[in-house]
Every structure is written in structure tokens, then in C-alpha cells.
Amino acid sequence: MCDRPVASLKYVGPQKAARLNRLGIQTVGDLLWHFPRRYEDRRQLKELAAATPGEIITVQVTIKAWEEKEIRPRLRLFRALVQGRRGSGYALWFNQPFIKRQLPAGSEVILTGKVNYRGYVPEIQVSDYEALGQGDSGLHTGRIVPFYPLTAGLSQRWLRLIVYLALEEVQGELPEILPPSLCQRYRLLPRYQAIKYMHFPPDAAALHQARRRLKYEELLVWELGLSLSRWQREAGLRGVAHTLDNGLVRQLIASLPFKLTRAQERVLAEILADMEDPRPMARLLQGDVGSGKTVVAAAAMVKAVAGGWQAALMAPTEVLAEQHGQTLQKILAPLKIPVAVLTGSTSRAGREVILAGLATGRLPLVAGTHALIQEDVTFKALGLVVIDEQHRFGVDQRAALQAKGQAPDLLVMTATPIPRTLALAIYGDLDVSLLDELPPGRQPVTTRILTEKQRAKAYQLIRREIEKGHQAYVICPLIDESDSVAAEAAIAMAKKLQEEVFPEYAVGLVHGRLKPAEKEEVMNAFREGKIAVLVATTVVEVGVDVPNATVMLIEGAERLGLAQLHQLRGRVGRGTAPSYCLLITGNSQAARERLAVLASSQDGFAIAEADLRLRGPGEFFGTRQHGLPEFRLARLPEDGRILEQARQDARLICRENLWQQPEYRQLYLAAKEKLASLQL
Ligand code: ADP
Numbered sequence: 001m002c003d004r005p006v007a008s009l010k011y012v013g014p015q016k017a018a019r020l021n022r023l024g025i026q027t028v029g030d031l032l033w034h035f036p037r038r039y040e041d042r043r044q045l046k047e048l049a050a051a052t053p054g055e056i057i058t059v060q061v062t063i064k065a066w067e068e069k070e071i072r073p074r075l076r077l078f079r080a081l082v083q084g085r086r087g088s089g090y091a092l093w094f095n096q097p098f099i100k101r102q103l104p105a106g107s108e109v110i111l112t113g114k115v116n117y118r119g120y121v122p123e124i125q126v127s128d129y130e131a132l133g134q135g136d137s138g139l140h141t142g143r144i145v146p147f148y149p150l151t152a153g154l155s156q157r158w159l160r161l162i163v164y165l166a167l168e169e170v171q172g173e174l175p176e177i178l179p180p181s182l183c184q185r186y187r188l189l190p191r192y193q194a195i196k197y198m199h200f201p202p203d204a205a206a207l208h209q210a211r212r213r214l215k216y217e218e219l220l221v222w223e224l225g226l227s228l229s230r231w232q233r234e235a236g237l238r239g240v241a242h243t244l245d246n247g248l249v250r251q252l253i254a255s256l257p258f259k260l261t262r263a264q265e266r267v268l269a270e271i272l273a274d275m276e277d278p279r280p281m282a283r284l285l286q287g288d289v290g291s292g293k294t295v296v297a298a299a300a301m302v303k304a305v306a307g308g309w310q311a312a313l314m315a316p317t318e319v320l321a322e323q324h325g326q327t328l329q330k331i332l333a334p335l336k337i338p339v340a341v342l343t344g345s346t347s348r349a350g351r352e353v354i355l356a357g358l359a360t361g362r363l364p365l366v367a368g369t370h371a372l373i374q375e376d377v378t379f380k381a382l383g384l385v386v387i388d389e390q391h392r393f394g395v396d397q398r399a400a401l402q403a404k405g406q407a408p409d410l411l412v413m414t415a416t417p418i419p420r421t422l423a424l425a426i427y428g429d430l431d432v433s434l435l436d437e438l439p440p441g442r443q444p445v446t447t448r449i450l451t452e453k454q455r456a457k458a459y460q461l462i463r464r465e466i467e468k469g470h471q472a473y474v475i476c477p478l479i480d481e482s483d484s485v486a487a488e489a490a491i492a493m494a495k496k497l498q499e500e501v502f503p504e505y506a507v508g509l510v511h512g513r514l515k516p517a518e519k520e521e522v523m524n525a526f527r528e529g530k531i532a533v534l535v536a537t538t539v540v541e542v543g544v545d546v547p548n549a550t551v552m553l554i555e556g557a558e559r560l561g562l563a564q565l566h567q568l569r570g571r572v573g574r575g576t577a578p579s580y581c582l583l584i585t586g587n588s589q590a591a592r593e594r595l596a597v598l599a600s601s602q603d604g605f606a607i608a609e610a611d612l613r614l615r616g617p618g619e620f621f622g623t624r625q626h627g628l629p630e631f632r633l634a635r636l637p638e639d640g641r642i643l644e645q646a647r648q649d650a651r652l653i654c655r656e657n658l659w660q661q662p663e664y665r666q667l668y669l670a671a672k673e674k675l676a677s678l679q680l
């Protein structure tokens with residue numbers, strides 16, 4: 001029933017159907033899930049004569065007489081003398097030539113609109129009307145009335161009527177998909193009723209219950225899909241039990257120039273325990289910027305390699321993949337573990353050597369970009385997959401790398417903390433390890449909000465730091481989706497800084513339009529201290545580690561989210577010297593207040609929460625490919641509690657194999673479908 005095309009409904013011809021398609025509505029089901037954007041309470045009938053000027057009211061009146069006149073070209077007024085129970089007045093319509101025929105003198109009508117007075121005579125400018133005793137009466141007035149997202153050529157009245165008719169038609173045929181046990185436990189409205197109340201709620205409480213029921217359903221379907229996908233991936237698969245390590249992990253830790261933090265030790269223990277278990281690991285490592293995730297990942301990789309398995313680390317950009325490769329090469333050199341780096345710009349010959357090494361197992365460890373998931377890359381025995389900046393990859397890309405081994409363990413990392421609600425929504429069934437402590441000796445990054453006029457002060461500070469032997473970043477953030485505008489800005493900025501501001505120092509430039517090899521060259525020069533001031537677009541955002549850089553200036557800071565700014569700011573303050581972050585912004589009060597959150601906090605988790613609340617989940621990541629579905633009703637973080645409940649229930653349904661029972665059948669199918677639609 002719900003799968004029937006909308007055009008099968010009465011009053012929906014091909015033209016209207018095409019317009020509905022523009023709203024994403026193809027089927028009757030889509031129409032029912034096209035929920036109102038807002039409602040107006042028109043239950044209280046008022047008296048025209050009792051309205052205050054400017055008030056929007058609903059009244060019941062009788063049409064007495066019509067008059068019509070052209071106010072100016074293309075603006076035609078239709079004015080009716082109307083009689084209420086106590087007193088009379090006028091009702092006004094504009095440019096609606098049919099109205100006189102629809103509501104002839106003598107009609108009883110209900111009107112909603114804004115009231116004004118002409119002298120002592122009330123006039124209602126009609127926004128909605130309804131003739132009593134006609135087919136659709138009771139839909140547009142005298143009730144809580146829905147208002148829908150529309151597109152050109154569709155009217156609220158028409159859509160209301162169509163939705164109403166669709167509801168009538170599917171009555172009794174709209175299947176419940178939640179099992180009775182869950183409906184009872186949470187006292188959920190039956191599905192049909194919930195949908196009906198979403199469109200035509202009898203009162204506010206009914207609307208609330210309808211929303212609660214449908215949000216829970218939506219989140220449960222999603223979480224169950226995630227749980228099932230993990231369950232299926234693992235079903236019948238024996239994962240790798242990484243038991244042997246010959247003391248190599250301990251040796252690695254002993255060889256580091258620092259002691260692990262307590263948080264690093266705890267998290268590493270969680271990961272190693274997971275790895276020793278034959279059940280495939282699926283763990284998310286969350287930590288604030290600079291909390292030291294890389295060494296933890298390195299230790300996990302050593303554990304895999306020591307037992308004769310291979311490990312692969314995938315990062316979203318070449319800059320980051322190269323850097324991980326270099327870090328790993330450095331810290332694994334004492335253990336004599338070779339590390340290969342495979343990216344899109346690896347030479348053809350180099351690539352052949354690496355592919356052969358991975359296929360034969362001679363190469364135990366590789367860091368790389370998407371290049372790792374190309375078809376011709378094969379592993380002899382891939383036992384551990386590490387994914388950095390998880391949210392920049394699609395679910396399928398992660399799966400593609402895993403598929404190169406036999407149920408390898410999976411460790412995913414995020415570059416900045418993600419608020420708990422979002423993490424649950426995206427990572428569903430991953431176990432979570434938290435690095436909630438920074439290495440000792442880190443000083444908070446002094447953060448200042450500056451206006452254009454204070455720019456000279458910012459340059460002074462940069463100069464002072466360079467004179468002490470330190471280095472600086474100047475960031476020109478992304479303005480639109482393509483990096484090209486930002487690149488222009490960065491090029492101009494670098495020129496100006498080199499020629500006018502810091503002629504005696506080396507100014508470098510890195511942006512998205514450079515070739516990967518060129519980028520790498522600049523980054524290396526910066527790492528080696530050959531560049532004093534690095535002008536960059538947000539490409540440095542991801543995990544660049546140059547401890548000697550102590551100051552970062554960010555242009556147009558108001559354009560970036562707080563979490564992203566915090567992530568950028570994390571590029572400085574990585575050594576022991578005091579560090580600075582200078583945010584240049586306009587005079588907007590709102591922007592300054594938002595940035596003030598950053599200036600007063602160094603806690604990435606708190607900043608992420610604030611950012612999510614201020615900008616919503618879509619903006620939070622600043623990229624589309626974050627794996628978060630667009631929920632129709634559920635809103636994060638507001639619906640976090642429903643989400644937690646749904647996740648718990650989904651895990652239980654999976655663990656206890658409840659989904660195999662008939663009463664879970666519909667829910668199971670919905671979850672599968674949801675997941676399939678996302679992996680296309
Ligand atoms: P992130 O978690 O942001 O990826 P990194 O792994 O890049 O952080 O680590 C940031 C810096 O801190 C690196 O230079 C790393 O060598 C250093 N580091 C990591 N762990 C410790 C520690 N326990 N003590 C001191 N420095 C550490």
C-alpha cells in the first residue's frame with residue numbers, strides 16, 4: 001500500500017506528482033513520512049469583534065456579500081462582508097478569483113488570519129479558510145493545523161487534503177514494525193496512530209507521544225542496522241587471536257623517549273586484551289588533540305606484527321599518511337620493523353615493490369591513503385586495520401580494507417573528540433576507548449580573539465616567537481566546498497607576508513591545489529625548520545605534528561566550527577614552550593561569543609559538545625561523508641537519551657538473536673533496508 005506511487009491517490013495528477021517528487025515524495029509512504037514543519041493551533045474560535053489589532057485568530061462567520069477591486073496592476077482584492085455571532089467585519093483575499101465561487105454569499109466559513117481595524121471595523125486578512133459542510137472540512141481550521149515544507153505549485157491546503165486522504169486509505173494496512181513487547185515496555189503509540197497524530201494531532205500531548213514513538217523507531221532501526229552489520233561481518237568468522245608478542249610491545253614502550261600517560265596505558269591494555277581475544281576487535285579510540293593516539297596505535301600494530309600478522313594504517317590525506325609513515329618508521333626502527341608508505345603518488349616502481357611485499361608477507365606494516373583499498377592490493381595475512389580520522393571515510397571504505405584480511409581486528413581513531421551522542425549514532429556497535437589525559441608538561445595554548453585592527457600585534461607576536469627559534473602557522477580557512485577560493489587567499493597571504501611583513505624569514509605555502517609531492521616537500525621543510533612561517537589552508541588540520549611550532553594565526557576564524565578550530569589549535573602547544581593561538585575575526589558579537597568558548601577552554605570534549613549544540617550535527621564535521629544518516633525526526637544531541645535506549649535495545653536484539661523471532665521480522669527487514677540504502 002505504502003509503496004504505491006503518489007499518483008495513485010485521488011487529486012494527484014501527473015503534474016502534481018512531479019511536484020511532489022521534487023520534495024522527495026514518490027510513494028504514498030513517502031507522503032506519510034513528509035511531516036509538518038510546524039503547526040498552528042486553531043482550536044479556539046474567537047470573535048472577530050473581540051480581536052486586538054495584529055492578532056492572528058480563527059473565527060466562524062457567514063459570508064454576506066462580495067466586492068472586488070484592482071488595487072494596483074496584478075493585485076486584486078476580494079473583500080467579503082462577514083457576519084459573526086457578535087458583530088460584523090470584512091474578510092480580505094488577494095488574487096484569488098475563485099474564492100467568490102467557492103464561498104458564495106450565505107456560506108458558513110471558518111477563517112484564520114491576521115486582524116486589523118479600519119476605523120472601528122475589523123478586517124481579517126485571510127491566510128486559511130474552510131467552508132463548513134464541505135468534503136475536507138475540519139482540516140484547515142478549528143483544529144491544530146499542520147504546515148508542510150512545500151515547493152512551487154503546491155499549496156498547504158492541497159497537501160493537507162492529500163495527506164488526509166492517504167491516511168484514510170492506508171488505515172489498517174500500515175504494518176506495525178516494532179514488536180509488541182517493546183511497544184508495551186515504552187508505552188508507544190501504535191504506528192498508524194503515531195503517523196496520523198504527526199499530521200493531525202488532537203492536542204499537544206498526542207503530538208509529543210507520536211514524535212517519541214517515531215523517533216525511537218527511527219533510531220532503533222538505525223542502531224539495529226549497525227549492530228547487525230557487525231554481527232554479520234563476524235558471524236562464522238574466527239577472528240585473529242593475537243597472543244604472541246615476544247615482549248616486543250614492552251620493548252617498544254621502553255624505547256620511547258617518554259613514559260606513557262596513565263590513560264595511554266589503560267587504553268592500550270583495553271586494545272591488547274581485545275586483540276588477544278579471537279573475536280574480531282571493533283574499537284574506537286577517542287582522544288583529544290595531542291593526547292598521543294599514534295603511539296597507542298603503533299603499539300597495537302607491533303602486537304600484530306610480532307605474532308606474524310600484518311597491520312595497515314589508513315589515513316584520509318597524503319600529508320597525514322606520510323607523516324604517520326615517518327613517525328612509525330622512527331619509533332619502530334629500534335625493533336627492526338620496516339614500514340612502507342603507499343599513497344596515490346607513490347611511484348609505479350615503488351608501488352610494485354610494496355604490493356609484492358604485502359602479498360608475500362615480507363612487508364609487515366604499511367601506512368597509506370585510499371590507495372590501500374585498491375583492488376590489486378593484497379595481503380598475505382592482514383591481522384589489524386587501523387583507520388585514522390574515521391569520519392572522513394565511508395563505511396564501505398573501512399569494510400574494503402578489512403576485507404583484505406580474514407576478519408582482522410579493527411581500530412578506528414578520531415582526530416578530535418566527538419560528542420557521545422554523535423559517536424553512538426555513527427559508530428553504533430564499536431567499543432570505545434577514551435584517552436582523556438594529555439601528556440605531562442603541555443601548557444594550555446593561550447588563545448586570543450583579535451580584530452582586523454589588531455593584526456599588527458599578531459604579527460609582532462609571531463616575530464617574537466620566530467626570534468626565539470620557533471615557527472608559526474597562518475591558516476586561511478576553507479570558504480566553500482572546493483578548496484580553490486581558500487587556495488587563492490592563501491597564495492595572496494603568503495606573498496604579502498613574505499614581501500611586506502617577514503621579508504627576512506622563509507615563508508612557506510601549502511594548499512589543496514598543490515600536487516601531493518609538492519605538499520610533502522613543503523611539510524618536510526617545515527618539519528626540518530627550514531620554513532619559519534607556514535601559510536596553509538585547512539590541510540594542516542589533520543594531525544600534523546611539528547612540536548617546534550608555537551604560534552598559529554587563524555584568519556576568518558568565525559567561518560570554522562569550534563571543534564575544527566580546536567583541532568587546528570592542537571597543531572601548536574605540542575612541545576614544552578608556551579604557545580599561542582590568535583583568532584582573527586570580524587566584529588560580529590555572536591561570532592565573538594562563540595569563539596570565546598575556545599579561548600576559555602582547552603577541553604576538546606567540552607568544546608565538541610558546545611559546537612554540536614551551536615551548529616548541529618550536519619555542520620559539526622564540516623564534511624558530508626561522516627556516516628551520519630539524515631534522520632527524519634530524531635535530532636542530535638537533543639534526542640540523545642532515546643538514542644542510548646535504542647542502542648541498548650539494538651545490541652540486546654542482536655546478542656540474544658531476538659531478530660530471528662517472527663515478531664521482530666519487520667524491524668529486522670527495516671534495519672537491513674536502511675543499511676543497504678546507506679552502503680550504495
Ligand atoms: P594525537 O592524539 O593528536 O594524534 P599524537 O599521537 O600526534 O597525538 O601525539 C602528540 C605528540 O605527543 C607527539 O609528538 C607524541 O610524540 C607526543 N606524545 C605522545 N605520548 C606522549 C607521552 N606519554 N608523553 C609525552 N609525549 C607524548
Ligand code: MG
Binds near residue numbers: 293415543
Ligand atoms: Mg593523530
